[in-house]
Each structure stands twice: as C-alpha cells, then as structure tokens.
Amino acid sequence: MADELFMNRKGISKIFEALCSTVILLIVISVFSQLTAPSNPYSFQAEAELRKLGYNVLQQMAIKGGIDNVFFNETTGELNEDWGLKVKIALQNILPKGLFFNLTVYNATIQDDHVVLQLLDENYPYISNFVRKFEESTAVGTTYIYTTKNIAGKVRILVFYLNLIRGESYG
Structure with missing residues (x-):
C-alpha cells in the first residue's frame, strides 16, 4: 500500500x-x-505612405521637366541662381499642409572606381520648411536619382534625398 x-x-x-x-x-x-x-502599427503605415509620397513628388517633378527647367539654364546648362527658392516654393505647394520637408541635392560624379557625391550648390546645402522641433513625429527619407537631359551638351546625375516629417510641432 x-x-x-x-x-x-x-x-x-x-x-x-x-x-x-x-x-x-x-x-x-x-x-x-x-x-x-509593432508598438504602433499606424506609424508603419504612415512611413510607407510618406515614402511613397516623397517618391511620387520627385517623380512628377522629373516627368514634367521641372528639374531641368528649374535647376539649369537652357542655353548655358549652368545652375540657376534661384533654383533653391523655386524648389522650396514648389514643394510647399505640392505637399500637403502640416508636412515638413528637407531636401538635399547632390551632384554624382565618377572618380576612379567609385561614385562621389558633392552638394549641388554650397549656397543651398538643403532646402527645408522646418521651423520647430518635433514631438512624436514620423520621419521618412526618400532617395531619387535623376539624369538630366542633354542641356547645352552637359549631362548630370543628380541624387535627391527628400526627408518628410509628419508630426506635432512645439515651441
């Protein structure tokens, strides 16, 4: 037992x-x-939407000839002095209100066996409408590579980096 x-x-x-x-x-x-x-599934969806929006904006500017016309002089092929201001105004009009942007444009050249990126214009290191700090923001960067048309015998490769931010601003 x-x-x-x-x-x-x-x-x-x-x-x-x-x-x-x-x-x-x-x-x-x-x-x-x-x-x-994911802590906030909305933020992943918002990031995808911002990335798509950034690419579409740059793509539309390229398709409609805006990049060549705004950036370069048709006869000389030289950089227009006011290209940065024109691009800033265009982005402010195209992008939805409450969306902040920072655009940096590089000129890509090939040296030896590698690509060198240099700012397109030292006078405009970036084009932005940032005015404040951001709290709880969603930021997304979009890279767009563009080859200019043959303006005055010059072909350039431009690399655009567009950073879009949607969020609540403060102070």
Whole structure:
C-alpha cells in the first residue's frame, strides 16, 4: 500500500511539473510576442505612405521637366541662381499642409572606381520648411536619382534625398 501511495505522489508531482513548465512557456511566449509586436502599427503605415509620397513628388517633378527647367539654364546648362527658392516654393505647394520637408541635392560624379557625391550648390546645402522641433513625429527619407537631359551638351546625375516629417510641432 505504501508503494502505491508513493507512486501516486510521484505521478501527481510529474503532472504538477508539466503544468508549471506549460505556464512558464506561455509566459515567455506572451512576453516575447509583446516585445516583437509593432508598438504602433499606424506609424508603419504612415512611413510607407510618406515614402511613397516623397517618391511620387520627385517623380512628377522629373516627368514634367521641372528639374531641368528649374535647376539649369537652357542655353548655358549652368545652375540657376534661384533654383533653391523655386524648389522650396514648389514643394510647399505640392505637399500637403502640416508636412515638413528637407531636401538635399547632390551632384554624382565618377572618380576612379567609385561614385562621389558633392552638394549641388554650397549656397543651398538643403532646402527645408522646418521651423520647430518635433514631438512624436514620423520621419521618412526618400532617395531619387535623376539624369538630366542633354542641356547645352552637359549631362548630370543628380541624387535627391527628400526627408518628410509628419508630426506635432512645439515651441
């Protein structure tokens, strides 16, 4: 009889051990799933929308000839002095209100076996409508590479980096 009682206790302890292991495993899985789940699914959707918007804006400027016409003089092929102001005004009119931008334009040249990026114009290191700091903002960068038309015998490769920010501004 004592052997049966001992065997029953041993079986109960095995069941209790299995239950404890299961509970620990469920806790670990739930904690892990909370850590890997996106904290704000809206922000991922907003990032994708901003990236798409940035690309579409630059693409439309390129398709409609805006880049060649705004940036370069048709006869000489030289950089227009007021290109930065024109681009800023265009972006402010095209982009939705409440969306802030920072555009940096580089001239790409090939030297030896690598590509060198230099600011297109030192007078306009970037074009921006940032006026404040941002709290809880969603920022996305879009890169766009454009080859100019053959203006006055000059072909240039421009690299645009457009950073878009949507968020609440303060102070």
